[in-house]
Amino acid sequence: MEPIDNLTLYELAGADPENRFSPHCWKIRFALTHKGIAARRIAWRFTEKEAIAFSGQPRVPVLVHDQRVITDSWNIALYLEETFADRPSLFGAPAAVPLALFMNSWADTTLMMTLLRVILLDVYACVDDRDRQYFRSSREARLGMTLEEAAADQEKHVAEFRKALQPLRSVLARQEFLAGDQPAYADYCVLGMFMWARCTSEVALLEPSDLVFRWRDRLYQAFDGLC
Numbered sequence: 360m361e362p363i364d365n366l367t368l369y370e371l372a373g374a375d376p377e378n379r380f381s382p383h384c385w386k387i388r389f390a391l392t393h394k395g396i397a398a399r400r401i402a403w404r405f406t407e408k409e410a411i412a413f414s415g416q417p418r419v420p421v422l423v424h425d426q427r428v429i430t431d432s433w434n435i436a437l438y439l440e441e442t443f444a445d446r447p448s449l450f451g452a453p454a455a456v457p458l459a460l461f462m463n464s465w466a467d468t469t470l471m472m473t474l475l476r477v478i479l480l481d482v483y484a485c486v487d488d489r490d491r492q493y494f495r496s497s498r499e500a501r502l503g504m505t506l507e508e509a510a511a512d513q514e515k516h517v518a519e520f521r522k523a524l525q526p527l528r529s530v531l532a533r534q535e536f537l538a539g540d541q542p543a544y545a546d547y548c549v550l551g552m553f554m555w556a557r558c559t560s561e562v563a564l565l566e567p568s569d570l571v572f573r574w575r576d577r578l579y580q581a582f583d584g585l586c
């Protein structure tokens with residue numbers, strides 16, 4: 360990994376500052392590794408809004424490169440692709456960019472919402488003490504119920520999550536990775552969600568016979584030392 364001068368990534372951290380569990384930040388960790396570059400990584404907590412106020416919005420990841428500030432993982436991926444164009448492409452071909460955007464949007468909505476119901480209490484257990492009240496009140500407002508109500512019947516939520524993965528299985532029955540015969544950003548959009556669970560929860564999300572389990576294993580091996 361080549362360290363790049365003045366490249367800084369703000370990442371969500373838990374009670375353990377080394378536990379960087381945000382799915383969106385993981386997408387960028389994979390993207391940087393794919394490009395063979397390393398950024399300085401700064402741990403950030405949900406309630407440290409003032410630390411990223413310079414970015415004009417309240418969420419991570421935030422990437423700072425020289426004087427440029429880039430927010431939203433999708434924008435960051437596009438920025439890395441354009442700025443480090445001489446390194447391996449994150450998308451493979453221009454035509455693959457909108458398809459990767461579709462994958463990103465699907466992962467951030469359908470997949471994330473079903474997975475959230477499975478791991479919600481485990482995520483809550485990982486957040487830093489100073490974030491606990493904020494996490495509870497912001498998520499309960501979003502969900503319209505208590506964390507405990509949203510997380511009840513975990514078995515049912517695991518079944519719904521597995522069902523939601525069906526479109527991936529149709530692709531993985533025909534090719535090794537979502538992006539083709541090599542992994543790329545479309546894969547990282549989904550893998551980021553699995554890393555969110557891996558960093559916070561011990562629940563068995565997938566059966567070993569599942570094509571998605573085998574795909575995930577291939578990626579864990581490809582990113583050995585990072586995952």
Ligand SMILES: N[C@@H](CCC(=O)N[C@@H](CS)C(=O)NCC(=O)O)C(=O)O
Pocket residue numbers: 371381382383384405417418419420430431432433497
């Ligand atoms: N669409 C954004 C979503 C970023 C996002 O929601 N990040 C979460 C961490 S996973 C966050 O910073 N949340 C702050 C909050 O909930 O106040 C992206 O892809 O970067």
